[in-house]
Amino acid sequence: MTAQHQTLEVRRDEIGTTRLLVEDVELKDGQVRFRVDRFAITANNITYAVFGDMLGYWDFFPSSQPDADDGRPGWGRVPAMGWAEVVESRHDEIAVGRRFYGWYPMASHVVFTPTTTREGFRDDGPHRQAHAPVYRAYVDVESDGMYDEAPDGEDRHAVLRGLFLTGLLAEEFFADGGGSGAEYFGTTRVVVLSASSKTAIGFAQRAALRKGVDVVAVTSTSNREFVENLGFYDQVVTYDEIDEIATEGGAVSIDMAGNPTSLAAVHRAFGDRLAYSMTVGRSHHDAPAAASNDLDGPSPQLFFAPTEVGRRREQWGTEAYDALCASALDEFVDGSRSWLRIDHRFGADAVEAAWREVFDGAVEPAVGVVAAFESFDETTGSSS
Missing domain, CATH: 3.40.50.720 (NAD(P)-binding Rossmann-like Domain)
Structure with a gap:
């Protein structure tokens, strides 16, 4: 089945230059289509673009036009951390309605080729094989030991x-x-x-x-x-x-x-x-x-x-590593409510404007930008 996706792309050699791309994307056997509910846009995303070639960030979600006609680098899709929900599935083990935290393109939707794991799934699309496991892992809300159930929990986790x-x-x-x-x-x-x-x-x-x-x-x-x-x-x-x-x-x-x-x-x-x-x-x-x-x-x-994640998991054990991260993150996110305000940006034009503001350094450090192509209820967090 085919559905329409909206995606923000940036020029790989001029990352302040953006475009909004609309394309029809087919869902194949073994794949899952997600609606990207929300994602953070921070200075860190700018870093991903700066180091996109060196560290392979452009390969997370390849553009259909990675190279320009004149041989210059073309367009790229910058990874962002956030939340997405399954809206269509041709995978026997991942049902519609399930919700996951992880890396997504700044887009309305995305298609993955998942392999299920204890905590959720791993994206096994052919373009993801070279990436560190932590970049390919997606965590189900139901098994996420770090999940914050507060009304603003998903927003703060997306940013922080x-x-x-x-x-x-x-x-x-x-x-x-x-x-x-x-x-x-x-x-x-x-x-x-x-x-x-x-x-x-x-x-x-x-x-x-x-x-x-x-x-x-x-x-x-x-x-x-x-x-x-x-x-x-x-x-x-x-x-x-x-x-x-x-x-x-x-x-x-x-x-x-x-x-x-x-x-x-x-x-x-x-x-x-x-x-x-x-x-x-x-x-x-x-x-x-x-x-x-x-x-x-x-x-x-x-x-x-990701290199340090592997070293610490080996040194401390996965259970101890996860426990430390969960408790430390909970303390930090709770404390952030005294200094960090969430700023929602809804709609394709607002997503594009948010990228430009972050790129220009126009977002104050006390603000965390959370964007979505579709608006959602800021009280319940559900999409509308």
Whole structure:
């Protein structure tokens, strides 16, 4: 059977350029069609587009026009975290009406080729075979140990869940020195660039629980008061105040911004006292990538969360890993109600406008954008 899908696509080499595509998509034997009920649009989605070729994000949901006629990169579909419901099924084990959390395109609908798992299903479409298991896993609401039944629970999970877990894993990486056993690589502070980003806030909330480690925020002047009021940072400085951070005892750094000027300032301030430089995102997507050979101290290392998921599950056991994530996420999401407001965007035009606003950096850190091609009841969360 064939149904019409609406999808937001972005130019792969000009990610501020978008289009809305309408196409008829056939459902084949063994496949399932989902209505994408809601998804978050954050600076992290911009990072997925920036690293789309390097880390394979463009391959999650391939465009029908990935290449342009002139040989340039064409259009791509950026993955987003959210919720979707089965509206049509030609798979014996997945019934209409079931609801799942996971990665979806910014679209009205999507078709998967599922293999059922204990918690839900794994997308086994041929284009997904090379992706990390965590990116292909979809969790049924009924078996989701992290599910938040509060009226705004799905919205907050769409915005925060993936970002917080990345922050948690990054903090755990520092906590055991990347496997060396030296907490925070033997230093006494961590410098957090782009400290107002939601991944950074999740990281800082976890880091603040460590004794003997100062958590230092680096942020813009406009976001300084917001960051200070979070209560997770021991010190807050602006980008032009990086040289005021004390260097005694050394530090590690975690960079959500991807701004080479700011990163170079941290490296210059600490030099050899910077024990580890971690890169997580590119919230400053318009800045050129830092040239590691021009930096004092260690070369920045890209943190890839799925690798750390595998290491921790092997080290702690899946049950212990899942329990930690569930309890930590519950605490973080509950606390977010004091600083994060959900902003709903309904309809194709609103989805496209939301992407442009996030791309332009026009969304305040105290706002989480949750979008959908169809509107839903904001009280019950059901689609209308």
